[in-house]
Amino acid sequence: MNEEEEEKKRKMVKNLLPNKQIVLNQSVSGYPKESDFGLRSSFINCSLSDDSSQAVLLKNLYLSCDPYMRHRMSDQVAHPGTIIQSFTPGSVLVGYGVSKVMESTHPRFKEGDFVWGMIGWEEYSLISSPDRLNKISFTDVPLSYYAGILGMPGIAAYVGFHKICYPKERDCVYVSSAAGGVGQLVGQFAKMIGCYVVGSASTKEKVDLLKQKMGFDEAFNYKEENSGSALRKYFPEGIDIYFDNVGGRMLDEVILQMKAHGRIALCGMISQYNIEEPEGVHNLFSLIMKRIEMKGFVETDFDHVYPEYVEFCIKYLQQGKLVYVEDVAQGIENAPAALVGIFYGRNVGKQVVCIANE
Amino acid sequence: MNEEEEEKKRKMVKNLLPNKQIVLNQSVSGYPKESDFGLRSSFINCSLSDDSSQAVLLKNLYLSCDPYMRHRMSDQVAHPGTIIQSFTPGSVLVGYGVSKVMESTHPRFKEGDFVWGMIGWEEYSLISSPDRLNKISFTDVPLSYYAGILGMPGIAAYVGFHKICYPKERDCVYVSSAAGGVGQLVGQFAKMIGCYVVGSASTKEKVDLLKQKMGFDEAFNYKEENSGSALRKYFPEGIDIYFDNVGGRMLDEVILQMKAHGRIALCGMISQYNIEEPEGVHNLFSLIMKRIEMKGFVETDFDHVYPEYVEFCIKYLQQGKLVYVEDVAQGIENAPAALVGIFYGRNVGKQVVCIANE
Numbered sequence: 001m002n003e004e005e006e007e008k009k010r011k012m013v014k015n016l017l018p019n020k021q022i023v024l025n026q027s028v029s030g031y032p033k034e035s036d037f038g039l040r041s042s043f044i045n046c047s048l049s050d051d052s053s054q055a056v057l058l059k060n061l062y063l064s065c066d067p068y069m070r071h072r073m074s075d076q077v078a079h080p081g082t083i084i085q086s087f088t089p090g091s092v093l094v095g096y097g098v099s100k101v102m103e104s105t106h107p108r109f110k111e112g113d114f115v116w117g118m119i120g121w122e123e124y125s126l127i128s129s130p131d132r133l134n135k136i137s138f139t140d141v142p143l144s145y146y147a148g149i150l151g152m153p154g155i156a157a158y159v160g161f162h163k164i165c166y167p168k169e170r171d172c173v174y175v176s177s178a179a180g181g182v183g184q185l186v187g188q189f190a191k192m193i194g195c196y197v198v199g200s201a202s203t204k205e206k207v208d209l210l211k212q213k214m215g216f217d218e219a220f221n222y223k224e225e226n227s228g229s230a231l232r233k234y235f236p237e238g239i240d241i242y243f244d245n246v247g248g249r250m251l252d253e254v255i256l257q258m259k260a261h262g263r264i265a266l267c268g269m270i271s272q273y274n275i276e277e278p279e280g281v282h283n284l285f286s287l288i289m290k291r292i293e294m295k296g297f298v299e300t301d302f303d304h305v306y307p308e309y310v311e312f313c314i315k316y317l318q319q320g321k322l323v324y325v326e327d328v329a330q331g332i333e334n335a336p337a338a339l340v341g342i343f344y345g346r347n348v349g350k351q352v353v354c355i356a357n358e
Numbered sequence: 359m360n361e362e363e364e365e366k367k368r369k370m371v372k373n374l375l376p377n378k379q380i381v382l383n384q385s386v387s388g389y390p391k392e393s394d395f396g397l398r399s400s401f402i403n404c405s406l407s408d409d410s411s412q413a414v415l416l417k418n419l420y421l422s423c424d425p426y427m428r429h430r431m432s433d434q435v436a437h438p439g440t441i442i443q444s445f446t447p448g449s450v451l452v453g454y455g456v457s458k459v460m461e462s463t464h465p466r467f468k469e470g471d472f473v474w475g476m477i478g479w480e481e482y483s484l485i486s487s488p489d490r491l492n493k494i495s496f497t498d499v500p501l502s503y504y505a506g507i508l509g510m511p512g513i514a515a516y517v518g519f520h521k522i523c524y525p526k527e528r529d530c531v532y533v534s535s536a537a538g539g540v541g542q543l544v545g546q547f548a549k550m551i552g553c554y555v556v557g558s559a560s561t562k563e564k565v566d567l568l569k570q571k572m573g574f575d576e577a578f579n580y581k582e583e584n585s586g587s588a589l590r591k592y593f594p595e596g597i598d599i600y601f602d603n604v605g606g607r608m609l610d611e612v613i614l615q616m617k618a619h620g621r622i623a624l625c626g627m628i629s630q631y632n633i634e635e636p637e638g639v640h641n642l643f644s645l646i647m648k649r650i651e652m653k654g655f656v657e658t659d660f661d662h663v664y665p666e667y668v669e670f671c672i673k674y675l676q677q678g679k680l681v682y683v684e685d686v687a688q689g690i691e692n693a694p695a696a697l698v699g700i701f702y703g704r705n706v707g708k709q710v711v712c713i714a715n716e
Contacts, residue, residue, distance in 0.1 A: 071647075084647060247642060247643065251642070266642070266645050266646045267646070268646065269642070269643050269646070272643060277640065278640045278641070278642070278643060279638065279640070280637065280638010280639060280640050281638060281639045281640075281642055282635065282636045282637070282638050282639075283636070284605060284609070284624070284627070284636070284639055285605065285627050285630060285636060286654075287624050287652070287653070287654035288624045288625070288626065288627070288654035288655070288656065289442060289654070289656070290654065291653075291654050291655055291656055291659060292653070292654050293651065293652075293653045293654075294645065294651075294652045294653070295645070295649075295650070295651045295652070296644075296645035296646035296647070296648065296649050296650050296651075297646070297649055298646065298647070298649055301649060
């Protein structure tokens with residue numbers, strides 16, 4: 001080794017930072033368990049080399065635990081048009097999160113900026129193509145909100161409700177998984193324009209939260225009350241809009257209770273993610289007789305709506321007319337448990353993991 | 359009985375015409391059979407009394423055999439928003455048909471007019487609220503076309519394709535039950551705007567018809583070829599538009615082969631009408647990942663489009679750029695067999711029953 005190489009090596013070692021990471025141990029089938037994930041002690045080069053001309057080095061602050069991540073844990077069969085790629089066993093999880101820029105060679109970002117977007121489940125991430133990261137300009141709210149109400153779940157709730165459901169005053173709106181990161185917002189957005197809103201959740205605590213804090217007109221515990229009966233009770237004349245976060249049998253039941261010309265926004269199907277064969281939905285003929293539109297959507301198709309949404313959202317947050325409940329786990333070590341927990345409904349509100357302070 | 363009453367009675371008897379009718383013997387479960395229907399020899403008063411001030415008396419020429427009629431044969435459970443009412447056992451079937459006006463006390467109709475719309479399955483019908491009957495102004499085509507291409511199936515194909523599927527040039531379009539009264543038109547409409555079109559049907563004869571007469575790019579016999587394999591073969595890059603006439607397992611299979619941002623028009627689900635429990639559709643999560651819009655529709659919501667459609671259709675018929683294949687049964691006695699036959703795919707083209715000449 002010549003002197004130049006030695007110097008290079010010394011410099012590199014000096015720049016290495018310890019970097020704890022969450023890795024997928026193996027492809028998941030059925031419900032994920034904590035042992036499907038591992039904590040790896042790694043190192044990251046905290047100095048951007050001169051040739052990484054469009055990169056950012058991030059200190060990660062919050063990780064977002066989102067149901068869609070379940071798909072990335074499975075072995076996938078490719079079909080035309082699918083957009084989700086599986087995590088490779090042994091690799092670091094990737095998901096939405098909030099971070100602080102430590103170093104940047106990308107013209108849009110500078111040291112000290114806060115950003116949200118796709119990051120690794122690790123203490124520090126080197127993002128070599130940061131074009132899709134969002135710079136955070138408004139910091140007078142909890143930064144974790146950019147993993148929730150001001151991030152992907154927020155925009156999903158907003159576009160899913162306003163652009164997919166065509167809501168109008170007095171529409172009867174049903175939201176499943178209503179106390180989650182998306183559902184709690186859909187209900188509040190619907191109340192803002194004068195809809196009648198009913199939500200379902202898995203515990204009494206969440207049901208109370210929906211009625212007392214989120215302003216839902218009614219809410220029920222689908223584990224204690226038969227969903228068909230509850231829907232008939234709370235929607236004696238039927239449902240105009242169903243914002244579906246759960247799929248499966250609940251969707252099947254709701255279709256029967258929809259009004260003519262109803263709209264169903266398919267946002268997620270968490271009830272189906274951990275079972276081998278998805279449940280069959282049997283009542284689709286009613287979509288014809290009732291002329292129902294059922295539409296799947298992905299919020300990334302609506303990036304252009306984000307500026308409008310942030311403006312709207314921050315105004316209402318400042319006025320206290322919009323609330324957001326988060327369930328914040330502490331420490332990267334606890335990230336797997338937090339992620340697994342959302343598939344059992346253990347979270348109350350949007351689940352995030354705080355892995356560092358600014 | 360006084361003289362006035364006697365006179366009334368004499369006059370009534372004199373005006374009575376024999377009127378053969380098809381009645382539903384009993385509610386149907388499973389596949390309908392000819393014995394579910396009966397031929398009744400009845401009489402109809404062929405003189406409109408002075409107080410029926412808005413009625414028409416019709417001589418019925420063609421009856422339309424349509425899959426949706428299966429629902430009216432069942433006992434129904436009412437759900438919000440459904441639009442189909444069951445036939446009462448013992449009563450005359452009602453369906454789309456083409457008729458000649460024998461007598462009218464309604465200002466819009468006069469003797470000799472041809473009309474299409476909802477009529478009884480009988481030789482003569484007294485329609486006391488004829489507002490929804492359509493007057494036929496263009497008679498330079500077979501009158502039976504008003505039970506098909508120029509009637510309900512035609513407008514269903516037109517609005518279902520153009521208003522529900524948002525088609526554009528080079529879209530890859532799949533039509534099930536493609537040789538039926540609706541499907542054959544959807545394929546031709548799609549070819550007109552430069553789509554790639556594949557249809558499926560239940561016999562070699564129909565498959566040949568689709569390719570040789572209707573201009574479909576490809577067609578397959580779903581009873582001989584596995585639908586999944588056929589779809590992968592004919593749509594190597596996936597399907598943009600699925601015009602669904604069959605539902606059930608076929609729909610489930612198609613969803614997997616749809617491209618991102620695909621559109622599914624739900625027109626009918628004939629594969630599901632004769633089974634006790636509809637088949638479950640398991641692949642709805644793909645609607646989310648692929649942002650697919652699936653929409654049920656009923657052509658009666660698009661009555662305002664009918665004039666535009668007729669103009670378009672007649673122009674292309676006259677130019678020989680649109681063809682329509684009918685399967686015409688002869689005689690009201692054969693109407694039950696013709697109706698039952700469509701649920702076994704016995705018809706080649708649109709099934710109608712000719713019960714009288716002009």
